[in-house]
């Protein structure tokens with residue numbers, strides 16, 4: 001079976017590539033290397049089952065070429081920064097909606113059977129039900145990023161029903177681990193390397209979210225994909241996260257402890273009631289009952305995943 005991973009040189013994408021290669025798939029990666037790095041997949045470059053294409057999905061012809069001969073597409077290429085919603089909405093639209101539309105247009109006349117998409121917990125906005133199940137609605141994202149992910153989910157479902165392929169969306173919690181090059185843990189480590197005496201925390205530090213290690217994420221995606229293939233469904237959605245959650249202040253404490261530091265915490269206060277930035281969801285915990293009903297379980301909880309990630313990022 002031949003698989004295309006868009007964004008396969010990125011953080012989650014490269015770990016997924018590892019999982020697929022280890023399972024014996026033929027894997028092609030399409031990545032524009034804007035945020036990803038060849039370094040993340042360099043250990044596969046000499047493998048005859050692996051192929052790398054540097055290209056931008058904004059160009060439809062590039063996408064059409066990349067899906068030639070492919071049975072399954074894992075679509076992970078995206079700009080993951082919720083925080084640029086206010087400054088660069090057009091970037092988020094292009095890198096989440098336009099390129100997904102191009103992929104779907106390319107798939108119309110192709111033999112691709114399955115599309116797996118990484119959506120986000122941010123589609124739920126400030127959910128009134130916590131833990132939030134997939135059936136929660138109406139969905140009111142509070143960031144352009146979350147809106148763009150929801151738009152992408154919606155057109156994927158529409159194309160799947162009209163053009164005869166099957167599609168699966170994962171609404172991911174905050175995914176962390178080795179090779180991540182953005183996000184709260186990465187930021188805290190960099191800030192403390194610059195100034196070990198003081199740590200700036202955006203918002204009021206009470207933002208509480210669920211974090212899932214990338215190893216559990218990839219295991220979940222591959223496990224649930226197999227389950228989905230047997231289900232006969234045209235389109236389905238699964239939350240992927242943890243059963244617990246952790247505050248930003250607790251993350252700051254774990255990062256400081258692992259670095260052997262006791263910095264003074266300086267809270268910026270943030271916006272809109274202590275959020276790090278406009279559109280930052282303050283409380284996020286997904287109901288992962290549906291994912292668990294397939295037999296998948298996260299091996300690390302949010303606290304363990306955070307500690308492990310700090311160690312991994314410090315090791316470099």
Ligand SMILES: O=c1ccn([C@@H]2O[C@H](COP(=O)(O)OP(=O)(O)O[C@H]3O[C@H](CO)[C@H](O)[C@H](O)[C@H]3O)[C@@H](O)[C@H]2O)c(=O)[nH]1
Nearest residue numbers: 080082120121172173174183184187201202203207248276
């Ligand atoms: O220097 C910092 C950086 C972040 N934060 C806080 O830490 C929390 C987490 O922020 P991240 O940037 O790590 O992650 P987000 O919650 O914004 O979003 C992440 O998780 C989402 C899903 O839950 C999306 O998938 C998205 O792509 C991914 O970056 C936020 O409340 C933020 O305010 C700080 O206090 N200080």
